[in-house]
Amino acid sequence: MRSDYSEQQSALQFKGGNLTITTLELLTPDCAQIEQELSRQTQKAPAFFCQTPVLLSFEQLEEVSVALEMVVDVCKRNGLIPIAVRCSQDMIKKSAWALGLGWFPPLTEHRLKEVKKKPSCPQRLPTRFVKGAVRSGQQVYASCADLVVIGSVNEGAEVIADGNVQVWGALRGRAIAGAQGDVEARVLCQQFSAELVSVAGVFQVFDTCEFPATRDLPVEVRLENDSLVLI
Amino acid sequence: MARVVVVTSGKGGVGKTTSCASIGTALAMQGYRTVLIDFDVGLRNLDLVMGCERRVVYDLINVTTGEAKLSQALIKDKRLDGLYMLPASQTRDKDALTYEGVGEVIDALKEEFDFIICDSPAGIERGAILAMYYADEAIVVSNPEVSSVRDSDRIIGLLDSKTRRAEEGETVKAQLLITRYDPERVEHSDMMSMQDIEEILAIPVVGVIPESPAVLRASNQGIPVVHDTPSDAGQAYSDTVARFLGEEKPMRFVELERKGLFSRMFGGRR
Numbered sequence: 001m002r003s004d005y006s007e008q009q010s011a012l013q014f015k016g017g018n019l020t021i022t023t024l025e026l027l028t029p030d031c032a033q034i035e036q037e038l039s040r041q042t043q044k045a046p047a048f049f050c051q052t053p054v055l056l057s058f059e060q061l062e063e064v065s066v067a068l069e070m071v072v073d074v075c076k077r078n079g080l081i082p083i084a085v086r087c088s089q090d091m092i093k094k095s096a097w098a099l100g101l102g103w104f105p106p107l108t109e110h111r112l113k114e115v116k117k118k119p120s121c122p123q124r125l126p127t128r129f130v131k132g133a134v135r136s137g138q139q140v141y142a143s144c145a146d147l148v149v150i151g152s153v154n155e156g157a158e159v160i161a162d163g164n165v166q167v168w169g170a171l172r173g174r175a176i177a178g179a180q181g182d183v184e185a186r187v188l189c190q191q192f193s194a195e196l197v198s199v200a201g202v203f204q205v206f207d208t209c210e211f212p213a214t215r216d217l218p219v220e221v222r223l224e225n226d227s228l229v230l231i
Numbered sequence: 232m233a234r235v236v237v238v239t240s241g242k243g244g245v246g247k248t249t250s251c252a253s254i255g256t257a258l259a260m261q262g263y264r265t266v267l268i269d270f271d272v273g274l275r276n277l278d279l280v281m282g283c284e285r286r287v288v289y290d291l292i293n294v295t296t297g298e299a300k301l302s303q304a305l306i307k308d309k310r311l312d313g314l315y316m317l318p319a320s321q322t323r324d325k326d327a328l329t330y331e332g333v334g335e336v337i338d339a340l341k342e343e344f345d346f347i348i349c350d351s352p353a354g355i356e357r358g359a360i361l362a363m364y365y366a367d368e369a370i371v372v373s374n375p376e377v378s379s380v381r382d383s384d385r386i387i388g389l390l391d392s393k394t395r396r397a398e399e400g401e402t403v404k405a406q407l408l409i410t411r412y413d414p415e416r417v418e419h420s421d422m423m424s425m426q427d428i429e430e431i432l433a434i435p436v437v438g439v440i441p442e443s444p445a446v447l448r449a450s451n452q453g454i455p456v457v458h459d460t461p462s463d464a465g466q467a468y469s470d471t472v473a474r475f476l477g478e479e480k481p482m483r484f485v486e487l488e489r490k491g492l493f494s495r496m497f498g499g500r501r
Contacts (some may be wrong), residue, residue: 023234033232128499132433133384133387133393133433135385135387135388136381136382136384136385136388137355137384137385137388137389138388138392151433152431152433154381154384154431155381155384156381156384157384157388158384172431
């Protein structure tokens with residue numbers, strides 16, 4: 001729409017919109033192999049491979065180096081017009097810029113991958129002690145160590161340790177032991193009315209009606225055959 | 232040395248402002264020069280409970296921004312010498328308060344007064360954090376119900392982490408004030424008992440105020456309930472302040488009357 005107040009007619013306008021676009025997910029950096037497969041598919045459906053814009057995705061090739069120019073040439077020879085790349089690698093992003101192609105960030109969550117890759121505690125650190133109540137909204141984390149709370153863990157509070165969690169009082173909030181996957185870790189407490197306990201990722205939530213019997217007793221929570229056991 | 236006390240709770244409607252008014256009044260009755268600061272910017276109430284809403288000209292924000300002098304904004308209580316209040320602004324919002332501005336006002340008040348009582352707004356946002364930031368001590372107000380206790384727990388956690396004292400590695404001494412306590416309903420397990428609340432919050436109880444029609448009546452009249460000396464709530468606030476000042480007083484109004492009052496009172500505690 002032209003603005004009535006401006007003397008000059010605007011030269012362009014931006015429009016938002018969704019277009020469906022074919023993504024070419026590359027599974028190998030080998031251009032000869034790509035060319036071979038593409039030409040085979042061209043023969044099967046020649047109509048599709050005619051000036052078709054594609055997005056080149058390199059998400060499966062994070063560990064290897066890719067010659068983007070050659071991949072683009074291969075695509076063009078087979079009737080595909082690469083318009084942009086999707087990758088996390090800086091090298092490919094730079095080549096794309098040089099070749100006049102757009103860039104999209106990778107779809108898969110990078111953060112999650114990194115967390116998985118990080119090695120779990122190589123060695124145990126000294127136990128972390130917390131004196132007094134851990135209150136609603138507070139979170140205590142003992143990294144690569146045991147956690148001992150000398151007091152209660154109230155509802156809405158969270159105590160986490162890569163090792164064991166000990167509560168020398170009432171556990172009313174959440175306790176997570178073996179946060180990095182130590183299946184031998186345990187949760188110990190004097191009184192048990194937890195909202196949630198977890199050992200090595202296996203967790204259990206508790207409705208208030210479920211533990212009248214354990215309320216005033218010391219409780220140990222550990223993992224046995226992949227399920228939590230309360231003793 | 233002036234003591235800065237925040238009256239806070241997390242949850243709204245538990246009786247912070249009512250308690251603030253009565254505690255401040257009782258301190259003034261004992262001869263301490265006391266000032267009440269309303270931090271509930273935008274929802275100003277303390278002036279109503281103190282019965283001085285028609286005398287508000289300048290407010291806390293006018294003072295922090297330099298639009299008014301502290302002496303212009305302070306309102307003298309009409310019943311007691313040595314009791315003043317600094318009202319909140321009704322037309323601004325809580326973002327108008329700054330740490331520096333509040334700090335300057337409190338420092339100036341410390342010169343003049345023995346007690347500076349800060350009436351915190353509900354919630355855990357800026358207003359509430361600012362009200363507690365400069366506090367030396369806290370009175371955490373809680374009703375005998377789970378949501379209020381949970382919120383008080385959260386507030387005590389913040390007192391241990393978000394105040395100036397906490398930043399300097401010291402602690403803010405927190406005491407618990409339980410309001411709207413009804414021994415009969417506690418007896419029937421409809422209400423949390425004082426012992427339950429004390430156990431969860433793990434701070435000493437400074438007072439228990441019984442559920443009483445005198446409280447609402449006093450608030451609506453703009454007279455702090457502690458002036459209503461025959462009433463149970465008024466007496467409970469007097470006791471609370473006596474304990475706050477270090478006196479040993481047995482808890483009253485926490486047991487059903489018919490149960491041999493004194494033996495029960497001393498039974499559970501000390």
